[in-house]
Amino acid sequence: MRKNGKLSNLYLIIVFIILYAPIFYLTYYSFNSGGTMHDFERFTWEWYKEVFHDTRLFIIVLNTLIVALLAAGISTVLGVIGAIAISNVRRNRTRNTLLSLNNVLIVSPDVIIGASFLIMFTMIGIKLGFISVLISHIAFSVPIVVIMVLPKLQEMSPTLVDAAKDLGASRWDVLSKVVLPFITPGIFAGFFMALTYSLDDFAVTFFVTGNGFSTLSVEIYSMARQGISLTINALSTLIFLFTMVLVVGYYFIAQRNNKAAGMGVRK
CATH class of the missing domain: 1.10.287 (Helix Hairpins)
Incomplete structure (x- = not known):
């Protein structure tokens, strides 16, 4: 057992060295x-x-932070609503179907997602720039929030909701005073994950950004190409x-x- 533990620790050390050395x-x-x-x-x-x-770089940093914060905030609200809706579905087949649809944007390659959004924005006439980047980031962040929040909803005992209803609590009281406080850790986890994904994203942003608007990931790529x-x-x-x-x-x-x-x- 001790030998296996030492090998596991050695393996983890090697992995972290490979990841963090660059x-x-x-x-x-x-x-x-x-x-x-x-x-x-x-x-x-x-x-x-x-x-x-670099004033231009400062504006790009500001653009990146604004997009990331807005995308994380909006996707957190939508993700919590989606997670609650999925958890309330009675039929297992329907719930699994909804979860599978939710996971499509997580498992799909970023290039395909970016190209799909580019085609969609071109077809419906949305100008590439701040709005297109924000919508794209919200779209791929919502499934992440759903995945973070759902486990907390599954941990919550149905008796808590039943007890609150028996005591005369309205639906809003049950949601605001029972459900949301219980799943708060999942909400924070979803928000921070969405924020991190938005800050780090390059492939999707590269497709949907336009002239006059850029984010840090795209700007770093452009700078690297120059030498x-x-x-x-x-x-x-x-x-x-x-x-x-x-x-x-x-x-x-x-x-x-x-x-x-x-x-x-x-x-």
């Missing part, structure tokens, strides 16, 4: 004054200063740190919710 390599050279990713000359903040002094620039390293490092802050924030929120739930059970 990121640390990129971050390391973002402080290189030499301007290349081969020979480190001396420590500098030059490339980070370029990122913060190696350590500004890309600095920008990518900042995005990685921002994502880590989101993950840590979600962790502490989940821990606090778990403690609150534990105290509630003890009472």
Whole structure:
């Protein structure tokens, strides 16, 4: 048993090294004054200063954050409604069909999703830009929220709802004071997952973005095509740190919710 445990730990260490080594390599050279990713000359903040002094890049960062926050917020609302609707379906066959349809956008290749949205927006006359990117991000984020919220709904005992109804609670009271508080961890998980997916998405955004509007993922791709620039390293490092802050924030929120739930059970 101990030998298997050591092998498992060794395997995890190797996996994490493979995953994080390129990121640390990129971050390391973002402080290189030499301007290349081969020979480190001396420590500098030059490339980070370029990122913060680039007005166009600041606007693109703002566009990315606005799209991500709006997409995450709207998809969270729609995803919670969808998860509650699916959980209330009585017939197993119908419920499984709805779940399968929900999972289509998760398992489908991003290229196909992006091309499909591009064709749809062209056919119905929606100009490519902020609106098209926002709609696309909401579309692929909603299924993620549904997947995050459904397990919490399945954990909830039906007797809680029945007890609330027996005590005279209206449908809105049951939803707002019983169901939503119970599934709050799932809602937060769905929101943060949707936010992360929106911030990181490239393939779908590349298809549906238009002239005059861009996001960080598309901009980094365009910068990389022009040649190696350590500004890309600095920008990518900042995005990685921002994502880590989101993950840590979600962790502490989940821990606090778990403690609150534990105290509630003890009472």
